[in-house]
């Protein structure tokens with residue numbers, strides 16, 4: 001296995017590791033993202049067992065000692081597993097996550113004191129880069145779920161939203177909602193809840209130009225339309241589940 005590096009927006013890089021053994025024959029990608037600036041930020045650490053792969057990829061971009069932030073969208077092994085390996089390799093980096101994630105997980109798990117990012121809070125990375133943390137509880141899963149939005153490039157680092165199988169391209173301007181629905185049918189990874197649609201429509205209001213998928217290609221185009229279509233997809237699934245399981249409430 002090897003971790004591929006590609007620039008998906010100005011100064012934003014995707015570190016992508018393809019695992020053919022997950023959901024074969026399509027396989028599955030694990031992506032994390034680096035936003036360059038005077039205070040470079042990495043979004044997610046990758047699995048603990050992939051640390052050496054991701055480390056070898058990141059040093060092609062910058063010295064880990066230059067990393068100032070390691071931010072998280074929710075606490076699971078593929079997002080956070082290598083947290084402490086990275087904190088050791090990046091002695092000037094501060095772990096950062098939303099209030100719930102810090103209170104529930106990072107305060108205990110992280111070897112270095114984390115910084116709490118409030119909903120809507122911005123970190124100015126310098127060199128024109130600004131990332132905003134947005135709470136998205138239970139969307140697609142995780143009490144602590146959130147996303148990061150880089151304002152200058154209009155890039156939404158959207159974590160597990162739009163998760164899809166396969167590894168045919170690093171970027172796409174094609175459909176990402178159909179492949180996400182297909183992956184949902186297989187993995188059932190989303191915590192279906194009535195608030196999902198409103199959460200996703202709130203993200204659509206940002207009008208992102210790039211959607212950086214943690215599991216899939218980076219989408220460039222009308223991010224707002226894609227998010228609204230995903231909201232409709234989840235609304236359909238929530239309604240269908242209610243009709244099936246709680247017919248008196250539907």
Ligand SMILES: [Fe+2]
Nearest residue numbers: 074076141160
């Ligand atoms: Fe996840």
Ligand SMILES: [Fe+2]
Nearest residue numbers: 078079160214
């Ligand atoms: Fe993930």
